[in-house]
Amino acid sequence: MLMKFYSFSSGVVDHLRSNKDNGELDLPFEVTDQEQETIVFPRSAFILGRSGTGKTTVLTGKLLAKEKVFQRAAELFYGVKSDNLVHRPDNETKETLAKSKSTILRQLFVTVSQKLCYAVKLQVTQYVSQLKSSVYDGDCSKGTSSKDIDDFDDAVQFRDIPDSFVGVSTISYPLVITFHKFLMMLDGTVGNSYFERFHNVRKLDTGRVGGRSIALETFIKLKEVNYERFNLSYWPHFNAKLITKLDSSRVFTEIISHIKGGPQAVEEGDGKLSRDDYLLLSTSRVSSLSTEEREIIYELFQNYEKLKMKRGEFDLADLVIDLHRRLRIGSYTGDEIDFVYIDEVQDLTLSQIALFKYICKNIEEGFVFSGDTAQTISKGIDFRFQDIRSLFYKKFLLESKSIGHNKREEKEIMSNIFYLSQNFRTHDGVLKLAQSVIELLYHFFPQSIDVLEPENSLVYGEAPILLELGSNENAIITIFGNNGASIVGFGAEQVILVRDDSARMEVAKYVGKQALVLTIVECKGLEFQVVIVHVYLFDLSVYIELISLVYC
Structure with a gap:
């Protein structure tokens, strides 16, 4: 009952026929009425829902829907297709079209997780490339392929994207990047870089990956205080x-x-x-x-x-403060973004979120914030969704030059909050366990997370199994054996989740490369068929941390 279904239409047929290299196509699947309502909503919005309720699906759906409309308009503009023939415009029209061909739709998708960013980027790139190929009758691929699936480092994943919003190639849009990359691009756009104040940075080599020196990336990793x-x-x-x-x-x-x-x-x-x-x-x-x-x-x-x-x-807040200062006293000269989609917004501070107002002036329609404060796993982040909505009103809406201070007008364009409640990733046995944790948070920490209706699932399932071992037993050895031999069926669709890097190193000693081992942060937004949650001490802090695992 959790299978994905696809509508078969003339548009899908064109999409399939445009696949000249016979590669695997990632077609948009049908969504629920609740999701569709959110996707077609024409103004800025907030999407709130627990893990597995389709927030990222809705975000990418909105992005791809706008790309589809834009490409259809371009198709009509450059030549109308009919019965496999394209009626070409005359020479005068061709000249006009050539001049206007630089006009593009600039969309930006941002998330904190490198792995989630890559997964979204792969889907968006493939679909948009197919759309453009069907319109321009050519190869518009950006060159992203599954062979890069292990290249999650920003410097490698975004090697073709400069660290500035000036000079971004049109083929790079829609731009799907991590928040770290967004900060580096903003830092390279306005005034002198924040990192020039560090004496050691001035001596760095000029070897570059994606516009930023490799040595500087190393410096950032060594000097950033998390x-x-x-x-x-x-x-x-x-x-x-x-x-x-x-x-x-x-x-x-x-x-x-x-x-x-x-x-x-x-x-x-x-x-x-x-x-x-x-x-x-x-x-x-x-x-x-x-x-x-x-x-x-x-x-x-x-x-x-x-x-x-x-x-x-330095810490990330220092960089953000400096960016706000430079943007207040200077001016943003980079690409004006038409639409901004921020996924997992709960992993950003309010001052970090406020940076997006400088790059997109389309306040009424251009922003979609998606997340869930119950899944805040980034250390140092603390707020609720109402705080983001208040921030949007004060720092985006009221400071926008596009409207005056007409209270009625402000109220009319104030962003809606959409609540997603149906879970598409897991069965009700896991959801009941997750809800029991949520209820404890509501009781003991009433101001810590947003209150939502309990999730529902179309699939029945048993509660997760708790494997209790003796004091001298090792759970991983019990499951996998002393030599780390893989158990039957344990492969790419299965994962062992651990709390942090030190726990991952400990588990890896026993399983080697026979199983995928990820931290809580790394697995954010990803899906697996079987999940083993490995904990050393089942105390309250670990129990609360399991909230982020409800999609398992």
């Missing part, structure tokens, strides 16, 4: 009396999402909340931190900033 580095290299150096009262993850989240990444921080002169403004947040009805706790966090934040500067390191 939660793991914060916890291991910074947290132990702080005042012991302060860090015993708070959790390092909570402190990092407050720094990245609120002090340096909240909507108030965007408006501050230096991009960071002052101590007084941050303490005022404790009076908010959704605040779970006292004024005393915020005092400690702010002191830790100041110590963190001093130590980070001393070490010549």
Whole structure:
């Protein structure tokens, strides 16, 4: 009952006939009425739903639908097809068409996950190439193929795309990139690069992949402070009396999402909340931190900033703050994007999301945000969907030059929220387990995630199996054996999910290359037939983390 169905029409026949190389075609499949309503909605929108409810499908559906309309218009413009014949325009019209051929539809699809980005890119590239081939009667392929499936590094995956929105080739659109690549492109578009302030960067070699020097990419990986580095290299150096009262993850989240990444921080002169403004947040009805706790966090934040500067390191919030500053005092000179689709938006801070307003002026129709705060697995991110909607109203809508301050007009074009509830990936046995976790979050952390109706599935299934072993037993050895021999049927459609990189290394020692082992972050948005979730300690934090696995 979860099979995909495809409508057979004259358009599909043309699509099949345009496949000159006899390769595998990825045709758009039929969607539900709920999904179709979201796809055809003509204005900016928010799509909210748990994992497996079709959010990415709807996003790509909207993108491809606009490409299809645009290519149909181009087909009528360049020559109308009829009975396998193309009526060519006269010489004067040809000259006009040649001049206007540079006019393209610039669409941008952004997600945090490299693997999910690649999967979407492969689907979009193939479909759009087929559309263009059927219109222009030629090969419009961008050259993406399944042989690159292991090339998930940004520098390799986007080697043909410059680190700037200036000079992007027309064939690169629609542009499907990671958020990291988006930041690099924006950094290369406006003024001097943020990384030029680092002395070591000026000495880097000129070997380049995708417009960015290989050495600079290495520098970024070595010097960027994420939660793991914060916890291991910074947290132990702080005042012991302060860090015993708070959790390092909570402190990092407050720094990245609120002090340096909240909507108030965007408006501050230096991009960071002052101590007084941050303490005022404790009076908010959704605040779970006292004024005393915020005092400690702010002191830790100041110590963190001093130590980070001393070490010549940076975090992503520093780059985002600098981009906002440059875009406020300068001007954006890159390609004007017509439509922006942001998937897994819950893995971005509000200040990161606010960057998209500079590249797309089509506020009324040009933005679609998709995600689920119950799946926030990026360390340091903390907000709800209503916060994004409020941000869109204040930073996108009110600051847009395309409208005045007519309250009625603002209300009419304010983005809708679409809720997706039918799960297409899994059966109701897994959904019931997932919902039990969600109910615990609702009870103990009422402000942490958005409240949605429980998901439903058309397929019955048993609850997942919990394999409990003795204290001296190793679950992986029990399943796979000492030599890591693959069990029957365990292949590309199966996966072992682990909590982090250290756990992956531990599991890989026993299974070798006989099984695919991914972290929670890496498996985001991907689908498998069989999933083994490997945990060392089944405590509350691990239990909550399993929310992100509901698609299994």
